[in-house]
Amino acid sequence: MPLDFKVVHRSKLSRARAGEIHTDHGIIRTPSFIAVGTNGTVKALDNKTVEEIGVELMFCNTYHLMLQPGPDVVARAGGLHSFVRRRLPIITDSGGFQVFSLAYGSVEGELKGKGTKKQANQVIEISEEGVTFRSYRDGRKVVLTPEISVEAQKKFGADIIIPFDELPPYHIRDKALQESLERTHRWQLRSLETHRSAPLHQSMYGVVHGGINLALREQSLRFLLGHPFEGIAIGGSMGKTKDEMRSILRALSENLPNDKPVHLLGIGDLESLPFGVASGVDTFDSSYPTKAARHGLVLTRSGPLKIGRSIYANDLNPIDETCRCATCKHYSRAYLHHLFKAAEPVKDTLLTIHNLTYMVDFMHELRESILEDLI
Amino acid sequence: MPLDFKVVHRSKLSRARAGEIHTDHGIIRTPSFIAVGTNGTVKALDNKTVEEIGVELMFCNTYHLMLQPGPDVVARAGGLHSFVRRRLPIITDSGGFQVFSLAYGSVEGELKGKGTKKQANQVIEISEEGVTFRSYRDGRKVVLTPEISVEAQKKFGADIIIPFDELPPYHIRDKALQESLERTHRWQLRSLETHRSAPLHQSMYGVVHGGINLALREQSLRFLLGHPFEGIAIGGSMGKTKDEMRSILRALSENLPNDKPVHLLGIGDLESLPFGVASGVDTFDSSYPTKAARHGLVLTRSGPLKIGRSIYANDLNPIDETCRCATCKHYSRAYLHHLFKAAEPVKDTLLTIHNLTYMVDFMHELRESILEDLI
Numbered sequence: 001m002p003l004d005f006k007v008v009h010r011s012k013l014s015r016a017r018a019g020e021i022h023t024d025h026g027i028i029r030t031p032s033f034i035a036v037g038t039n040g041t042v043k044a045l046d047n048k049t050v051e052e053i054g055v056e057l058m059f060c061n062t063y064h065l066m067l068q069p070g071p072d073v074v075a076r077a078g079g080l081h082s083f084v085r086r087r088l089p090i091i092t093d094s095g096g097f098q099v100f101s102l103a104y105g106s107v108e109g110e111l112k113g114k115g116t117k118k119q120a121n122q123v124i125e126i127s128e129e130g131v132t133f134r135s136y137r138d139g140r141k142v143v144l145t146p147e148i149s150v151e152a153q154k155k156f157g158a159d160i161i162i163p164f165d166e167l168p169p170y171h172i173r174d175k176a177l178q179e180s181l182e183r184t185h186r187w188q189l190r191s192l193e194t195h196r197s198a199p200l201h202q203s204m205y206g207v208v209h210g211g212i213n214l215a216l217r218e219q220s221l222r223f224l225l226g227h228p229f230e231g232i233a234i235g236g237s238m239g240k241t242k243d244e245m246r247s248i249l250r251a252l253s254e255n256l257p258n259d260k261p262v263h264l265l266g267i268g269d270l271e272s273l274p275f276g277v278a279s280g281v282d283t284f285d286s287s288y289p290t291k292a293a294r295h296g297l298v299l300t301r302s303g304p305l306k307i308g309r310s311i312y313a314n315d316l317n318p319i320d321e322t323c324r325c326a327t328c329k330h331y332s333r334a335y336l337h338h339l340f341k342a343a344e345p346v347k348d349t350l351l352t353i354h355n356l357t358y359m360v361d362f363m364h365e366l367r368e369s370i371l372e373d374l375i
Numbered sequence: 376m377p378l379d380f381k382v383v384h385r386s387k388l389s390r391a392r393a394g395e396i397h398t399d400h401g402i403i404r405t406p407s408f409i410a411v412g413t414n415g416t417v418k419a420l421d422n423k424t425v426e427e428i429g430v431e432l433m434f435c436n437t438y439h440l441m442l443q444p445g446p447d448v449v450a451r452a453g454g455l456h457s458f459v460r461r462r463l464p465i466i467t468d469s470g471g472f473q474v475f476s477l478a479y480g481s482v483e484g485e486l487k488g489k490g491t492k493k494q495a496n497q498v499i500e501i502s503e504e505g506v507t508f509r510s511y512r513d514g515r516k517v518v519l520t521p522e523i524s525v526e527a528q529k530k531f532g533a534d535i536i537i538p539f540d541e542l543p544p545y546h547i548r549d550k551a552l553q554e555s556l557e558r559t560h561r562w563q564l565r566s567l568e569t570h571r572s573a574p575l576h577q578s579m580y581g582v583v584h585g586g587i588n589l590a591l592r593e594q595s596l597r598f599l600l601g602h603p604f605e606g607i608a609i610g611g612s613m614g615k616t617k618d619e620m621r622s623i624l625r626a627l628s629e630n631l632p633n634d635k636p637v638h639l640l641g642i643g644d645l646e647s648l649p650f651g652v653a654s655g656v657d658t659f660d661s662s663y664p665t666k667a668a669r670h671g672l673v674l675t676r677s678g679p680l681k682i683g684r685s686i687y688a689n690d691l692n693p694i695d696e697t698c699r700c701a702t703c704k705h706y707s708r709a710y711l712h713h714l715f716k717a718a719e720p721v722k723d724t725l726l727t728i729h730n731l732t733y734m735v736d737f738m739h740e741l742r743e744s745i746l747e748d749l750i
Contacts, residue, residue, distance in 0.1 A: 039717040040710075046721050048705065069688060069713040077691055077709060085705050313444060316452055330423060330460050334452060335415075338444040342414040346421050348720060 002230050003159065003203040005261045012373040015253050015280035016366075021057075021261050023159040024201040025081060025089045028056040030261065031277045031366050033268055033359040034091065034285035038064050040084040042356070043290050044348035047086045053325070053353065054360045057089045057160075059285040062152055063098035066144075067137050071155035079157030091160035091285070093265070094149045094191070097235070099123065099131050100167035128183065130164070146190035154198060160263075162233060163191030165207045170237045177211050184209045185223055192227060203230035205263055212239045214251040221255055232257060234281070235265040242272065249279040256280040270299070270362065277366050278375055289359045293351035296340050299358040307351065312337040325357035377578040377605050378534065380636045387748040390628050390655035391741075396432075396636050398534040399576040400456060400464045403431040405636065406652045406741050408643055408734040409466065409660035413439050415459040417731070418665050419723035422461045428700070428728065429735045432464045432535075434660040437527055438473035441519075442512050446530035454532030466535035466660070468640070469524045469566070472610070474498065474506050475542035503558065505539070521565035529573060535638075537608060538566030540582045545612045552586050559584045560598055567602060578605035580638055587614045589626040596630050607631065608638040609656070617647065624654040631655040645674070645737065652741050653750055664734045668726035671715050674733040682726065687712040700732035 004022040011017065021028040035042050035055045042050050042058070050058060060080060065071070069083075077083035080090055103123040124132040130145030146164040153161040164187050168180040188206055195204045206224035210216030224232060234252065238245040245267065256262050261282045268286025276284060289299060296307045300320050305312075307319075315333040327336070327350040339347040369375040379397040386392065396403040410417050410430045417425050417433070425433060435455060440446070444458075452458035455465055478498040497509040505520030524539040539562050543555040563581055570579045581599035585591030599607060609627065613620040620642065631637050636657045643661025651659060664674060671682045675695050680687075682694075690708040702711070702725040714722040744750040 039713070039719050041714060041719050041721050044720040044724075046705075046725060048701075064717070068716055069709065073689055073709060073713070076689060077707065083707070083710055083713075085710070314448055314451060326423075330421075332452065332458070334444065334448055335458055335460070338414070338448070338458075339416060341443055342439070344414050344416050345419045345720060345723060346416050349419075349724065350421060 001201055002199060003261070005231070005259065007258070009371050011278075011370045011375055014278035014375060015256065016277045016370045016375050017280065017282070018367050018370040019261065019282055021089075021282070023089045023203075025087060025159055026056065028089055028283065029364075029367065030282035031273075031363050031370070032056055032283045033273075033289075033363045034059045034263075034283050035356055035359075036285055036287040036290060037084075038287075039068070040065060040080060042352065043294065044345070044352050045356075047084055049353065050356070051086065051088055053356050055088070055356060057091055057283060058086060060084075060090055060092050060156070060158065061095070061098065062092045062149060062156065063095035065092070065156060066095060066152050067135050067142070071152040074157075075155040079155070081157065089160070090156075090158040091263075092153050092156050092158040092162065094153070094162045094164040095144050096131075096149070096162075096165045097167055097266075099133055099144055102133060103131075104167075104169035126166075128186075130187075146187045147194050150191045150194040150204075154195075154200065154202070157200065157202070159202060160231065161195065161202050161204050162207060163188040163195075163204060163229075165209060165235065167209075167236055168211060170211070170240065172211065174213060177213055177216060181209050181216055181220055185220070188224070189227065192229065196228070205229055205231035205233040205261075207233045207235040207265070208252065209236040211237045212244050212248065214247065217248055217251055218255065221252055225255075225257060229260070231261040231263065233263040233265050238267060245272065246275055249276060249281070253279040268359070273362070274366065274375060277370070289355035290352050293355040294348050296347070296351065298336075298351055299355050307333065307336050307347075308340050309337075319354055323354065323357060324361070325354045327351070327354040376576055377574060378636070380606070380634065382633070384746050386653075386745045386750060389653035389750060390631065391652045391745045391750050392655065392657070393742050393745040394636065394657055396464075396657070398464045398578075400462060400534055401431065403464055403658065404739075404742065405657035406648075406738050406745070407431055407658045408648075408664075408738045409434045409638075409658050410731055410734075411660055411662040411665060412459075413662075414443070415440060415455060417727065418669065419720075419727050420731075422459055424724075424728065425731070426461065426463055428731050430463070430731060432466055432658060433461060435459075435465055435467050435531070435533065436470070436473065437467050437524060437531065437537075438470035438519075440467070440531060441470060441527050442510050442517065446527040449532075450530040454530070456532065464535070465531075465533040466638075467528050467531050467533040467537065469528070469537045469539040470519050471506075471524070471537075471540045472542055472641075474508055474519055477508060478506075479542070479544035501541075503561075505562075521562045522569050525566045525569040525579075529570075529575065529577070532575065532577070534577060535606065536570065536577050536579050537582060538563040538570075538579060538604075540584060540610060542584075542611055543586060545586065545615065547586065549588060552588055552591060556584050556591055556595055560595070563599070564602065567604065571603070580604055580606035580608040580636075582608045582610040582640070583627065584611040586612045587619050587623065589622065592623055592626055593630065596627055600630070600632060604635070606636040606638065608640050610640040613642060620647065621650055624651060624656070628654040643734070648737070649741065649750060652745070664730035665727050668730040669723050671722070671726065673711075673726055674730050682708065682711050682722075683715050684712075694729055698729065698732060699736070700729045702726070702729040
């Protein structure tokens with residue numbers, strides 16, 4: 001069954017809404033923070049722990065999973081849920097983002113989770129059909145088209161899937177951006193057709209493009225709403241500053257669908273979340289909290305804290321004594337500081353548990369605020 | 376209270392015995408495998424998980440903990456158990472092993488767990504008083520003497536502690552070895568005196584030295600048994616081959632105490648364990664299973680398995696379907712293979728859980744064999 005989106009409450013103050021996305025693998029209460037599990041696992045956590053933290057949706061990358069372990073292995077295991085042992089909902093992207101990052105180099109740090117081989121990626125050809133590139137893993141030629149991406153995503157079997165799209169660079173002339181947008185739309189329709197030929201239990205979100213050109217953004221949203229996508233994602237370049245991102249959300253906000261869930265791709269820092277929610281976005285994915293944890297940056301109500309600082313060497317308090325996470329229940333700042341200084345791998349596990357819990361609870365509080373019309 | 380050692384059964388076939396070491400933090404059922412948690416944590420596992428696996432004793436390194444976080448921080452936290460949140464027994468060594476590895480370079484890979492700074496260690500002076508060396512962490516001068524080592528171990532508060540000893544290199548003339556042994560004994564008596572001036576709940580094991588000289592080994596054991604150590608550890612160079620190690624154990628076996636626990640320092644590979652147990656050794660520490668896990672070497676009843684091999688890419692079975700560990704209960708070989716190939720940090724956690732469980736269960740089975748006079 002495709003997803004069922006129920007709006008529980010619409011704020012009287014803004015476009016924010018509290019909702020529930022019902023899927024075959026459970027309910028995502030929105031607004032919700034989506035943890036990034038590129039290779040089918042959140043970095044340094046096992047999937048059981050991710051569920052225990054209360055992460056209701058996990059984001060996996062088709063690009064990575066297609067190259068390793070490959071869609072067929074996952075399919076034989078009975079799909080991604082079964083392969084990675086996650087009972088709760090999963091979303092996969094199309095692979096487009098990674099492939100075009102390679103081509104244009106416009107997005108930094110996108111391939112951090114790429115494994116051990118350092119061989120550079122290389123885009124060989126971009127055509128109407130799709131993209132040909134060399135695998136960073138073993139140098140073999142890989143072709144990615146709307147059909148191939150969606151077929152891979154069918155084998156993965158995530159609850160929410162994303163059509164193959166083109167991601168033009170930030171610096172692009174208007175005419176080229178317009179052409180790119182039209183191709184993205186054609187690719188998304190091909191993706192949608194492949195999806196609808198065998199929907200299974202999956203739902204596909206159309207991805208709004210148009211870069212920082214607000215007219216194109218609005219045009220893209222209108223176009224997608226004319227087709228039977230089960231949700232809307234906002235993708236592509238969101239600009240270089242928070243202001244540019246806010247302009248785009250402001251331009252789209254009014255026309256975002258009332259009856260379909262809205263996802264903001266790749267943005268989930270603490271500063272952007274309230275504005276996104278107030279603009280009508282329901283779900284956000286970002287590697288921010290997990291990456292921050294690996295750098296010793298710990299999220300707290302009074303701002304992020306650098307656990308490696310010497311002031312924590314003797315601090316026997318937990319990170320946050322009101323926090324429900326296993327790290328705060330068991331360990332002191334002094335111990336976490338020690339693990340960090342000693343470069344013990346378990347520091348990543350313990351700090352990621354905390355940071356993800358923080359994000360989940362932060363979103364629960366935003367949800368409460370919506371229910372009380374405070375946001 | 377110092378430890379209380381109860382022998383439950385002595386094998387009719389060998390010197391093997393099934394026992395219980397009672398400590399203030401619980402009972403260690405012997406023979407037992409001791410996990411290495413150099414910096415107060417087993418690599419890639421949190422201490423709660425280590426307890427859940429059933430690791431009844433954890434081995435921490437005074438050398439590392441003395442340099443970071445330092446004995447005072449640990450003491451202020453209420454001791455190592457409280458600082459690292461382990462409720463079960465802990466043993467600390469004296470730091471001697473690491474310091475002398477630096478001086479003589481006789482032991483490879485001893486400093487794998489040393490943290491991020493790559494600065495070389497350096498021994499400045501060895502005298503009757505003790506050893507002066509430069510910290511690998513920050514280059515500062517550190518003095519280690521029997522008194523300083525034991526005082527640090529008092530602050531750590533482990534259940535079992537080790538006297539400061541000298542570790543001569545494998546290649547040493549007999550006369551020098553004899554002199555080293557005498558100094559080691561003097562240092563151990565100074566350590567014992569410091570210990571007995573404030574025993575707390577701790578017990579100190581005397582460390583048998585003498586390298587591969589069997590006469591000196593026997594002399595060392597006799598010497599130690601003449602002093603009120605609460606247990607015996609077998610340390611120093613055990614030779615370069617398994618045969619040399621077996622000769623040493625054979626030479627000591629007959630005179631090992633009946634009423635005190637016996638520990639074999641730094642040896643715990645699957646091949647050596649049954650021979651050690653049959654020789655009268657009760658506990659063994661080794662980083663073998665945890666290090667193996669990080670290299671993708673998985674322990675099974677039919678021999679170790681390299682999870683990175685391509686034959687596991689499609690293998691949807693658990694590592695071992697009869698294994699009780701969380702990894703085998705939840706994840707397939709194919710998924711673990713994928714995590715390994717993708718260099719996902721959680722692979723170390725999942726494979727270490729399995730390997731440590733394997734060791735714990737392996738020792739339980741050896742214990743059963745003793746109870747049935749089969750070993």
